[in-house]
Amino acid sequence: MSADVQAPAPRRRTRIQREKRDLILEAALEVFSAHGFRGATIDQIAEAAGMSKPNLLYYFRRKEDIHETLMQRLLDTWLAPLRELDDVGDPLTELRSYIHRKLEMARDFPRESRLFANEILQGAPRIMPLLEGELKTLVDDKAAVIDGWMRAGKIARTDPRHLIFSIWATTQHYADFDVQVRAVLGPGRGDEHRFEDAARFLENLFMDGLRPRAR
């Protein structure tokens, strides 16, 4: 039995409706993430989804509806790694795996990352409530967990919220600024193995910083 995501009380969706909507959302992710909301046109999305514009508009009445649906679906996937950050287990290990999971997401879902980045960059006009609600709550929650670790002396004392920001920033950078990263690394080893190199680097950075280790 299907339970509809949010839309206002239409009767339960047809198989075709579910399939086509998914097709459209996939196409829209491709187009929105590459050009931003304003830069993307319905025609582009329709073509990428292999259907005509009026046909697409039969499934989503307005361009903004597509974007909104996409955003809502994505937020869950996107925040999953942070949700998993758990109080049990060794703090340093927990944080290390959080960083790795985030980096894997940047590698495997760069379009999703760019979609969010695009939205935030332009002032998050369409997802402000989500940021101030769901996201803030989650971060508050996890910041408390991290704070507990600090108080217990398990990790160094710093600002837990800025720690989370820095993990987001460093990992998502490899998705959002991919072209720049590749341009700078140039062809050759760096370009091919950039995610492995990034993983190793970030682990070093977050665990021990730059100060030379006395051995």
Add this chain to the structure above:
Amino acid sequence: MSADVQAPAPRRRTRIQREKRDLILEAALEVFSAHGFRGATIDQIAEAAGMSKPNLLYYFRRKEDIHETLMQRLLDTWLAPLRELDDVGDPLTELRSYIHRKLEMARDFPRESRLFANEILQGAPRIMPLLEGELKTLVDDKAAVIDGWMRAGKIARTDPRHLIFSIWATTQHYADFDVQVRAVLGPGRGDEHRFEDAARFLENLFMDGLRPRAR
């Protein structure tokens, strides 16, 4: 009589031309950084610059010309902090001030940061050559400097290029993702002092990482 194909070789510019062009570029920075290239309209820029659209088009023949000029002017300012990274002086101190300077730029020139972010996010269609040329050269150069420090045992060994990326990512995050940062910190102390807090946090992170310090 005019024969110039595109930019170069116009006779020297009038005082009015210089003033108006600057005015337009300032307005364009505001508008482009807030809406992206495609999202910005010539009318918006013209209004922000306090002139009519045809008047603006008298100084810049095409929308893209404004963007291009803006980009070229900005790159210098933007990379200045990295250029200053110097071989002389204590490596850790050098890196610390680089981080601080970058963070100050994110605080004082958020529009510039967002303009670049927008461009890179969309695949850098208009500045690819700059990335592969000027930027890559500069990074190669500074990576060599950092590498020297590592070989000399002055800082821990890691990947110098990814180190640079991580500094860019963490500092620019406070400009590019400002709305998200503010939404998550919420009103109150965090919001007001976010840049000071960020500075302190980043210094801790880059110097010593998260491992609890034996005291």
Add this chain to the structure above:
DNA sequence: CTAACGTTTGTCCATCCGGTCAAAATTTGC
């Protein structure tokens, strides 16, 4: 004063784009 040059404006155009609509084609429930 006036001719030459630089600047500004109103008007106009072609195209793009989000969205509508009615009719045609297809699928579904009985």
Add this chain to the structure above:
DNA sequence: GCAAATTTTGACCGGATGGACAAACGTTAG
């Protein structure tokens, strides 16, 4: 097999937008 419901399509619309243009306005040098 057939009527009702769903899906698809082509044609169309109105507003926004990038840009062209010529006429008007202002400034400056002789």
